[in-house]
Structures are given as structure tokens and as C-alpha cells.
Amino acid sequence: MKNDLLKGMKAQAAKLAAELPKPAFYAACAEELELSRELFFDKRVILKLQEEIIPFLYDDFGHGIQHAKKVAIEAGGIVYAEIGGQGMPRARRLALLAQMAGLLHDVCRMEENHAERGAEIARSMLSGYPLEPREIEAVAFAISDHAAPAKTGGDADARLVADALYDADLLRFGPDIFASALWEFCDYEEATPQGLLGCFPQALGHIHTATDTFRTKTGKRFGPEFLSQGLTLGQILTERLGAGLGLRPK
Numbered sequence: 001m002k003n004d005l006l007k008g009m010k011a012q013a014a015k016l017a018a019e020l021p022k023p024a025f026y027a028a029c030a031e032e033l034e035l036s037r038e039l040f041f042d043k044r045v046i047l048k049l050q051e052e053i054i055p056f057l058y059d060d061f062g063h064g065i066q067h068a069k070k071v072a073i074e075a076g077g078i079v080y081a082e083i084g085g086q087g088m089p090r091a092r093r094l095a096l097l098a099q100m101a102g103l104l105h106d107v108c109r110m111e112e113n114h115a116e117r118g119a120e121i122a123r124s125m126l127s128g129y130p131l132e133p134r135e136i137e138a139v140a141f142a143i144s145d146h147a148a149p150a151k152t153g154g155d156a157d158a159r160l161v162a163d164a165l166y167d168a169d170l171l172r173f174g175p176d177i178f179a180s181a182l183w184e185f186c187d188y189e190e191a192t193p194q195g196l197l198g199c200f201p202q203a204l205g206h207i208h209t210a211t212d213t214f215r216t217k218t219g220k221r222f223g224p225e226f227l228s229q230g231l232t233l234g235q236i237l238t239e240r241l242g243a244g245l246g247l248r249p250k
Helices: 004-019 024-028 030-042 044-056 065-083 088-104 114-126 133-144 156-173 175-189 193-213 217-245
Strands: none
Touching: 004 175, 004 217, 024 030, 024 217, 030 044, 030 065, 030 088, 044 065, 044 088, 044 114, 065 088, 065 156, 065 217, 088 114, 088 133, 088 156, 114 133, 133 156, 156 175, 156 193, 156 217, 175 193, 175 217, 193 217
């Protein structure tokens, strides 16, 4: 990203995002997120899957490996939060499936019908893993269902995995979308300031329409704060980038 204006805006975005209060989700669900992190970094099958997906994930459009890891860990945390202290073996197993879905959900990001194609890839990749057929189908169902509106179908376990994945992915439309994802787009596409400014209304519009679509109790409780912060950050950056260009955002 060679343009000085974009470099300056990227630095401003990072600074503004760092100054925002940490969403309440991270304190309220700290124990559940720590359990998810322990599972993510210690479970052999997750470590193996992380290695295998790297060729599928490019850091284009902010949906690369770092995005996948964050979604995976927070999807696992949401599963733990939803199940609570009861049924820990079930919670751990479903958190593992949610993490797999999180790692795999964008492997076909640049393809048409990417959610369905991603589900097909997941079935193929996971066929050699120590998973039951219904568990593989739960991961595939979650991936096929990670875009709004929600699909029908799936048993209770598959539904929880799918809803946790959807909510964890939607959290990225908080400060993340303006603090990191759009700048990764700039680096990848060598975008112009005008081109970036044109992306902001679409991102802001998606946040507005998605606020009421969280699916889990955890997502409904904590997700709107993320999106509110995303709107605040996006509006500030839109105004500043437009002023830097001497333009009004479309």
C-alpha cells in the first residue's frame, strides 16, 4: 500500500480501534474463551487442520488465516457459553466442531456459492479425521449456513455449531472490518483511496442490516456492541478519508 493517504488512514484506524473499549463479551466469557483457546492450540486434529487449510486461505479481502483463527476460537467460546457448566464433554466436542467450521468456512471465499462449495471441501478434507459421519455433516452444515438468512435443518448439535459459527463470523464486522480487513484488501488489491472510500458504504450497510441477525443467546447479548463499535469506527474513517480526498462519500 504505497499511497501516503492510505498509510495514514491505516494508522488512524488501528489507533482508533485500540482506543475503543473492549467489548463486554471478552470479560463476561473469558473462561469460555480460554477453554476454546486451550482446545485450539493443544488438540492435535485442530493443529493438523490449521496446517492443511493454509494453501486454501489467502489474506485477500481480510478473510485469510488470521480471520479464520479468530472466528474458530470465538465460535468455540460461544459454544462453551451456550452449553454452560453442564455437559462439559458435549461442550468440548461441539466446540471442536465449531473450531473446525471456523477454520474451513472461507476456504472457497472467492468462488460463487462459496458457502456450499466450502461445505463440500470440508466433507472431503475431514473424511480422514477421527470424526463420526454426523460430526462431519455438522461441520459441513455450519459452513453452508454461515451466511444470512439461516437455513432450516440440522439436529440440535449441528444447529448450535452453525449458529456459533455465524455469530463469531459476524463479530468481525465490529471494529475488525475497519481496523484490519479493509486494509488487507488495500495491500492485496493495491487499492486507491477512492476505491477504498467506495467500499465503506457497503460495509456500513451490511452492519446496519445484520445487527438483529445474531442467532445464539450469547451473540444476541454481546454482538450488537461489536457492530455498534464497527459503525462508529467506519463513520469516522469515512469522514476522514473523504476529507483527505476532498470528496464526499457516496
